Amino acid sequence: MSADQTPQDPDLLRRLLRAKDRVDAASHEEWPVARLARVSGVSAAHFARSFKQAFGVPPHRYLLTRRVERAVALLRDTELSITDIAFQSGWSSLGTFGRTFRDITGESPGTMRERARAEANALGRVPACYLSAAQRPDLTIAVSEKRRQEAGGRNEADDATETEVA
């Protein structure tokens, strides 16, 4: 049994939740681990490991899911251009946005926009935030690994930025 099975202190979990809340509130901002660790009042190394144990995904991958969720909401609910949406949801280049979006959702932003609008009418009675959470992409593997799998690769290594968990 690994150290990950040790129950986490509820006071630590409450502080990790505060960092997760901050990402939720401003996923378009940059969230290096050091910044998140400060919110939780723990060291950067401790933060990354503890966050993954608490919430099941590394902090960087959680941030990506929230950015895609926000991009989907903007595609569905606004008339903003896809370029504007890329920048407003936290990407610094349109190319990276389109590629990451497609890797995670399986669709291009433009296709997603058309489909989301067609489906929107049926869901008017669910509070918007929960609706949005229900449509959050389920990013259970690293984006780089997803790309490799779709390319037919056999490399099982995780994203180099997400190997902090021993």
Next chain:
Amino acid sequence: MSQGVDVVGLYVRDQDEAREFYVEKLGFRVHTDVRNGDYRWLTVQHPEQPSFQLGLFRPGPPTHDAATAQTLQAMVAKGAMPPLVLVVDDCRAAHDRMRARGVEFTQEPVARFGSVDASFRDPSGNGWKMIEARRA
């Protein structure tokens, strides 16, 4: 009305802290606060909703063994408990008032879908969505 939901409970990490939060910061009233040994039945009420009580319960003995209590405390602290929705007349005014009292907001008021909503957490980690009532 004589039939319906009377009490729904939340798990909290500390009942004194929760009572202070819901009464002093949110403006609820204490409905019942009684103890029997280690067990404490604590419920509060919204002042405009006399037919409903919100229970503030701490996981632990005698209703839970130590491991179960630990699991429940962890779920609450991770924000994994079910959604809660508070309806208010004026979301921005309520936000300003509550924030001045030290409520931890996780989302500032946003106008969308014909209303205004904000989000906050209680000290234990229970998440509330605060939604402005739509004008009839």
